[in-house]
Amino acid sequence: MNPPLSKNKKASWAPLKETRSFIKEVVGRFSTTGAILPSSKYLARAICGTLRVERAPWNILEVGPGTGAITREIAKVLRPGDTLTAIEINESFAEHLRHEIQTKKEYAKTKDQIQVLVGKLEDLGGDAVYDCIISGLPMNNFEGEIVKQIFSVFRSLMKPGAPLSYYEYFAIRNLKYPFVPQTEKKRLREVSEIVDEEIKKYQVRARKVWMNVPPAVVRTLVLNPVSRK
Template sequence: MTRYITDSLGRLDTVDLIEANPRFADLLRQTYADDPRLRIRTGLIQEQELGSYDTIVCGLPFANFDARTTEEIFDRLLGSLRPGGTMSFFGYVGGETIRRAFADGVDRERTLAGLGALRRILRRHTFRTETVLGNLPPARVHHLAPVSPPAHSEPVPTCDCRNTSP
């Protein structure tokens, strides 16, 4: 995925790559050492100082996360998008079904809660989903955008029109 992204970058574009696995982050540093457009950071997304982005491409396995972690990550990423920005990520077709089928006990409760959080986020933020049947296994690519908070956070007062005397 990184190679595809870097191949499509313009001369002035920049990319922040955040990788939790230190060994893989080192491999990325070696592979892209000569490309000044890439900044490679090691650690969890929740621990990073994020910038402001036009586009975020995420390869995290959200079906494996608990609800709180899923919500934290999406809050951070969607909150880092500039107005008009988009976030894209993928999941495998049937992945949810497989996770539900093989999880049991406490893991099943955690899995179901995490998948529920993911579905709520998708309902609120998704503007397009594509299915890629040529991928093995087939994948769904979700494209999301931040949703502005309501214009009024407090209820608008209503008029009690029965009391109209001067």
């Protein structure tokens, strides 16, 4: 059984500067961090394009916010009535992000609309309550079966027609493939098959972001399309 979600634990340390904090965690937990630097502002703006549409208030879920590079951009475009739930498995990142939200001017107008939870995606349950999901999960670091489960949980959490926006580093699987052992090649093939099938069926938009380290592609999928009668 997964531990209960935590949202009220206070940070017991003064946060490090974002990049230092990020790199420290990457060294110890690369499989769940999946990046070498925080997302650039250009990537953050691109992935938040989903929110810049004519719409009613939304319940928004951010999965894997890390130190908050994308969370800050989401906060800029939150509208009255919107809510943002950010769920982060790395407790150090979550504590850092909570401190940022409570103390930084970028969050002054919207901090009461944001909650940060510590836990796994599946801890949220299966109620379809979210109008949009923005994900920073490092799909390319996981086993194929886990990637399949992630997409399944996304579906269970999203309302019909709700967009999922996520990013992956540009052509990363193809670039890694020639240089890894057979077991890793097998894992990459499995991940590619699962992700490519979801993209083929449900992608509505893709945008390359060159101003990021490494360059990335932002994908938007509608996993629960609205049925047309």
